[in-house]
Amino acid sequence: MRILLTGGTGYIGSHTAIALIEAGHQVTLLDNFSNSKPAVLDRLREITGVTMDFFEADVTDEDALDAVMADRSIDAVIHFAAPKAVGESIARPLHYFENGVGGTVKLLRAMDRHAVRNVVYSSSATVYGLSEDLPLTEDAPTSVINPYGRTKLMCEQILGDLFASDSSWNAIALRYFNPVGAHPSGLIGEDPQGVPANLVPFIAQVAVGRRPALTIFGDDYPTPDGTGVRDYIHVLDLAEGHVAAVEHLANKPGYDTINLGTGQGVSVREMVEAFERASGVAIPIEVAPRRPGDGPASWADATKAARVLGWTATRTLDQMTADVWRWQSHNPNGYD
Numbered sequence: 001m002r003i004l005l006t007g008g009t010g011y012i013g014s015h016t017a018i019a020l021i022e023a024g025h026q027v028t029l030l031d032n033f034s035n036s037k038p039a040v041l042d043r044l045r046e047i048t049g050v051t052m053d054f055f056e057a058d059v060t061d062e063d064a065l066d067a068v069m070a071d072r073s074i075d076a077v078i079h080f081a082a083p084k085a086v087g088e089s090i091a092r093p094l095h096y097f098e099n100g101v102g103g104t105v106k107l108l109r110a111m112d113r114h115a116v117r118n119v120v121y122s123s124s125a126t127v128y129g130l131s132e133d134l135p136l137t138e139d140a141p142t143s144v145i146n147p148y149g150r151t152k153l154m155c156e157q158i159l160g161d162l163f164a165s166d167s168s169w170n171a172i173a174l175r176y177f178n179p180v181g182a183h184p185s186g187l188i189g190e191d192p193q194g195v196p197a198n199l200v201p202f203i204a205q206v207a208v209g210r211r212p213a214l215t216i217f218g219d220d221y222p223t224p225d226g227t228g229v230r231d232y233i234h235v236l237d238l239a240e241g242h243v244a245a246v247e248h249l250a251n252k253p254g255y256d257t258i259n260l261g262t263g264q265g266v267s268v269r270e271m272v273e274a275f276e277r278a279s280g281v282a283i284p285i286e287v288a289p290r291r292p293g294d295g296p297a298s299w300a301d302a303t304k305a306a307r308v309l310g311w312t313a314t315r316t317l318d319q320m321t322a323d324v325w326r327w328q329s330h331n332p333n334g335y336d
């Protein structure tokens with residue numbers, strides 16, 4: 001298949017490009033570099049030996065989308081492109097609705113014009129809100145607590161409505177849990193701009209000396225060690241989940257939502273210990289009060305992905321931290 005990856009030079013998109021090429025597919029990447037660097041394309045060539053078919057464009061630009069689709073025979077789209085920071089979404093909701101929701105509508109319209117009706121959408125476990133009914137199955141009630149989460153849930157609903165209106169569409173919304181890790185080459189990985197909003201990139205920047213200490217927000221949760229528990233998934237497992245999902249579109253599944261997680265919870269302290277094992281660096285810690293909007297624990301019921309897609313995460317916590325450490329220590333300032 002030829003697969004268009006919007007947000008293709010981003011963290012998850014770049015790893016998925018590799019997994020798709022390894023599975024024998026052809027990829028076209030589209031990105032506006034709002035949260036990624038052109039250097040990713042050189043690194044991808046180094047890893048895969050393939051020069052990427054790349055289009056610098058904004059997903060809200062319908063003319064650009066038309067140009068990409070007119071010139072290529074696209075079989076399916078994986079739609080990653082969207083801003084993704086919860087805090088920023090509270091400060092700039094219209095930016096999130098314009099790009100996250102508006103961009104998705106423009107993309108789907110362009111796909112429709114070019115009769116490309118197969119799409120895999122980047123959703124998130126954030127659509128479960130603060131549900132404590134664990135493990136989280138796909139039919140757990142959804143609720144959102146910030147504009148970012150709302151963009152994800154709205155896009156899921158748009159895909160469901162689209163399929164209801166025209167059954168020639170096939171759309172799978174993948175609800176990611178917490179992607180971490182990097183390609184084992186150490187050439188690509190997560191490169192957040194500014195202060196990392198996620199735990200593992202923050203720990204990695206402490207380990208490499210860019211930040212003095214890790215702040216743990218809350219060590220009085222009702223969890224075994226008092227710190228928050230999340231389902232961390234290696235980004236290459238996640239990437240392989242996309243390969244399975246995009247290939248499953250050929251079975252005409254209609255519209256579906258599927259969790260991508262490991263089904264295992266890991267606490268903040270366990271993650272710090274794993275990172276210390278991988279790096280040999282002691283991570284200084286400060287404990288601060290809980291943050292509003294954080295729940296005690298969240299992990300996936302990952303059985304639907306195994307049943308429907310034939311996919312399960314296989315990489316361990318120690319592989320995740322070893323790969324992050326290789327990426328961060330070889331690239332202390334990310335792609336810069």
Ligand SMILES: NC(=O)c1ccc[n+]([C@@H]2O[C@H](COP(=O)([O-])OP(=O)(O)OC[C@H]3O[C@@H](n4cnc5c(N)ncnc54)[C@H](O)[C@@H]3O)[C@@H](O)[C@H]2O)c1
Pocket residue numbers: 006007008009010011012013030031032033034035036057058059060079080081082083084099103122123124125176177178179198
């Ligand atoms: N990383 C996570 O923890 C996580 C969890 C759940 C869901 N997701 C979703 O997965 C997707 C990919 O996440 P990621 O971690 O790879 O993020 P990322 O920021 O690394 O990648 C997104 C890419 O999209 C590009 N982009 C953003 N807006 C665009 C626009 N309007 N037009 C064209 N390109 C645009 C950015 O430049 C970036 O390269 C996002 O939709 C995100 O919301 C991520």
